[in-house]
Amino acid sequence: MQATLIRGARLIDGTGGPAVEPAVLLTARGVIEAVGEEAAARAAEASAVWDCGDQTLMPGMIDCHNHLSLDPTLDNYLHRMNDPLPELTIRAVNSMKIDLMAGVTTSRCLGDKGFLDIACRKASATGTLLGPRLLVATRGIRAPHGHGFVGYPFGGVEKIRSAVRENLQAGADLIKVYITGTLRGPRQILHFYSREEIQAVVDEAHRVGVPVATHCIGGPGLRLALEAGIDVIEHGYFMTDQEIELVGQYDRWLVMTPSIFFADARIRTLPPDLIEGHLRQREEVGQRLAAAIRAGVHYAVGTDGMHAGLAREIAYLVELGATPAAALQAATADAAKVCGLADRTGTLQKGKLADCIGVEGNPLEDPGALERVRTVILQGRLVKAERGASQA
Ligand SMILES: [Zn+2]
Numbered sequence: 001m002q003a004t005l006i007r008g009a010r011l012i013d014g015t016g017g018p019a020v021e022p023a024v025l026l027t028a029r030g031v032i033e034a035v036g037e038e039a040a041a042r043a044a045e046a047s048a049v050w051d052c053g054d055q056t057l058m059p060g061m062i063d064c065h066n067h068l069s070l071d072p073t074l075d076n077y078l079h080r081m082n083d084p085l086p087e088l089t090i091r092a093v094n095s096m097k098i099d100l101m102a103g104v105t106t107s108r109c110l111g112d113k114g115f116l117d118i119a120c121r122k123a124s125a126t127g128t129l130l131g132p133r134l135l136v137a138t139r140g141i142r143a144p145h146g147h148g149f150v151g152y153p154f155g156g157v158e159k160i161r162s163a164v165r166e167n168l169q170a171g172a173d174l175i176k177v178y179i180t181g182t183l184r185g186p187r188q189i190l191h192f193y194s195r196e197e198i199q200a201v202v203d204e205a206h207r208v209g210v211p212v213a214t215h216c217i218g219g220p221g222l223r224l225a226l227e228a229g230i231d232v233i234e235h236g237y238f239m240t241d242q243e244i245e246l247v248g249q250y251d252r253w254l255v256m257t258p259s260i261f262f263a264d265a266r267i268r269t270l271p272p273d274l275i276e277g278h279l280r281q282r283e284e285v286g287q288r289l290a291a292a293i294r295a296g297v298h299y300a301v302g303t304d305g306m307h308a309g310l311a312r313e314i315a316y317l318v319e320l321g322a323t324p325a326a327a328l329q330a331a332t333a334d335a336a337k338v339c340g341l342a343d344r345t346g347t348l349q350k351g352k353l354a355d356c357i358g359v360e361g362n363p364l365e366d367p368g369a370l371e372r373v374r375t376v377i378l379q380g381r382l383v384k385a386e387r388g389a390s391q392a
Helices: 037-041 085-101 116-126 157-170 195-207 220-228 241-249 264-268 272-280 282-295 310-319 324-329 333-338 367-371
Strands: 003-008 023-028 031-035 046-051 056-059 061-066 104-109 133-136 140-142 151-153 175-178 212-216 232-235 253-256 299-301 356-359 373-378 381-385
Touching: 003 056, 023 037, 023 056, 031 037, 061 299, 061 333, 085 104, 085 116, 085 373, 085 381, 104 333, 104 373, 116 133, 140 157, 157 175, 157 195, 175 195, 195 212, 195 220, 212 220, 220 232, 220 241, 241 282, 253 282, 253 333, 264 272, 272 282, 299 310, 299 333, 310 324, 310 367, 324 333, 324 367
Parallel strands: 003 046, 061 104, 104 133, 140 151, 140 175, 175 212, 212 232, 232 253, 253 299
Antiparallel strands: 003 023, 023 031, 056 356, 356 373, 373 381
């Protein structure tokens, strides 16, 4: 057996406990064989040692809401999702590497064009391209008159059924449906699909065991989503206290994506007609997301295409009132649950995949440590070794 011993200054295993010192992991064939004292006792089995020096070892992060081709560093970036497919594909390939190097070992992709995410998933799984393990939604399902820059328009129950089946045929891991826009209207939050249309999406996906996620900021569409059986609410920016309670009652996950409203750099590159609204509604979004955290809703976190930005999203959660440990779990153990991968990744425990990163500092004391990812190990493969992880 080709085993590897990985050492660091401290270890956060992702199960919610404090950091333990030192960090010792034994891995083989891409899987964690032992952790801590057991790993140290079996050190002689290792044929290689990766010493990460004073780094904190923790589970590889999971971006629970990503878009491979979305690039908020480009002006007018939402409209740039209409660029030619080869250009979008090149962007996706680039993003995958950026995300992985920033410590994201699993990425849940909520819609890209032309089924390019299927090809990216395969390329990353086979090692042809450097990138995180991908879960992909393929085409986002949106109403013809509704919101969804990374979606495709489908209206009416029968067209929606066909669209979902085509996504499934292509190999979608999950189905994404846009129910609302991103900004709220002056009086109410609009929703663009009827109860019957939402139900059709859920029925087609659930019949073959595939989960459904919805872009939904709140309002009457949120209730329809929950009643129809949608598994994960994405964004949830404007949920009232009653709606937050409802998400809790239905025991559904919320994936928060704060940077769309909080990162000035990202707001600057929005289409010009959207900038003012994002700035004006920022405070309300902050209050509502903080209320969801306080209420104890199960949540995970994603970048919505802000590549290399997951650390910042986690820091926003802490600013909104999450404890550093809970915010970290929103991108590790809890994120793995949202992805349906809790038995494979999200914590550093015996039997899990060896998805591990080394960061400079202790992220439980300073979330900023997550911006300093020095080591990335993806399923036992050392893919980044900066200042350390020297192979002894
Ligand atoms: Zn999105």
